[in-house]
Amino acid sequence: MAKVAIVTGGASGIGYAVAQSLIESDHVVVIADLNEEVGAKAAKELNCYFIQADLSQQQDNKRLVEQTVEQFGRVDILVNNAGFQHVCSVEEFPEQTWNTMISVMLTSPFLLTKYCWPYMKKQNWGRVVNIASVHGQVASPFKAAYIAAKHGLVGLTKTSALEGGECGITVNTICPAYVRTPLVDKQIADQAANHDIEPDEVITKIMLKNAAIKRMIDPEEIGQLVNYVVSDAARSFTGSNLTIDLGWTAQ
Incomplete structure (x- = not known):
């Protein structure tokens, strides 16, 4: 029987690439997204459920x-990917934006894990994958809410992994550096304004500054x-931070 996966933020960028990869491996995929029009279009392209x-x-x-x-009678895999970015100093950071970012990128993964847990536990098999960021391990200026949420997500992963082990549930975090997505493209303009540099310089001077491999990561x-x-090849991975950061944190 095909396993059923939920992928949040699945209408574009990393989420879309994750959904596509899972579908190619014969999983049934449900993508969730805020934008109904974009989500429905992505689901049609991917031939999945929205x-x-x-x-x-x-x-x-x-x-x-x-x-x-x-719809499908089960849920086997949860990929917590949804998120957004707001680049701003701590002093000027809007309180409501902070609250929303924490809700989407930390509280939602907790809630979805909580709600999926009984179904995974009952079948003694489950996979939770939290898409964090290299910023779940290190910090950069002007990203207070994003970095706080991603650090929290790493902690949630570890705790959930300890609880899920005896139930056949693994929980892991993937921590990528900058991935070429619409979210990152928007950051380029924001970072240029905050650092008073040209947009072309953002990639080389900020995004790839600490990378050993000087390129952006592809969503695929x-x-x-x-x-x-x-x-099943990764059944012994749990509570891990799988870092794909172009060598950023090797320093």
């Missing part, structure tokens, strides 16, 4: 899992790594 959800709202997280189980690389992490 559920519109505002993951900053508790009830939408619960509904996402309930609708998935109602993350998709392939997720596909491995949820496979």
Whole structure:
């Protein structure tokens, strides 16, 4: 029987690549996204199922899992990928933006893990993959909420992994450096304004400054790594931070 996967933020970027990779490995995939039009278009392209959800709202997280189980009778894999970025100093950071970012990137992964857990536990098999960031391990200026959420996600992963081991559930984090996605493209302009440099300089002077490999990561690389992490070949991986950061944290 094909395993059923939920991928949040699946309409574009990393989430889209993850969904595509899982589908190519014969998984049934449900993508969730805030934007109904973009999500429906992506689901049609991928030939998968789409559920519109505002993951900053508790009830939408619960509904996402309930609708998935109602439609397919099970949930085997959860990929917590949804997120967004706001580049701003701590002093000027809007409180509501902070609250929303923490809700989407930390509280939602907790809620979705909580709601998927009973189904995974019952079948004695489950995979939770949290897409964090190199910024779950190190910090950079002007990204307070993003970095706080990603650090918290690493902690949530470790705790969940310890609880899930005896239930056949593995929980891991993937920590990529800059991936070439629409989210990162938007950051380039924001970073240029904050650092008072040209957009072309952002990639070389900021995004790739600490990288040994001087290129951006392709979303497909993350998709392939997720596909491995949820496979039986990776059944001994749990509580791990799988870093794909071009050598950033090797320093």
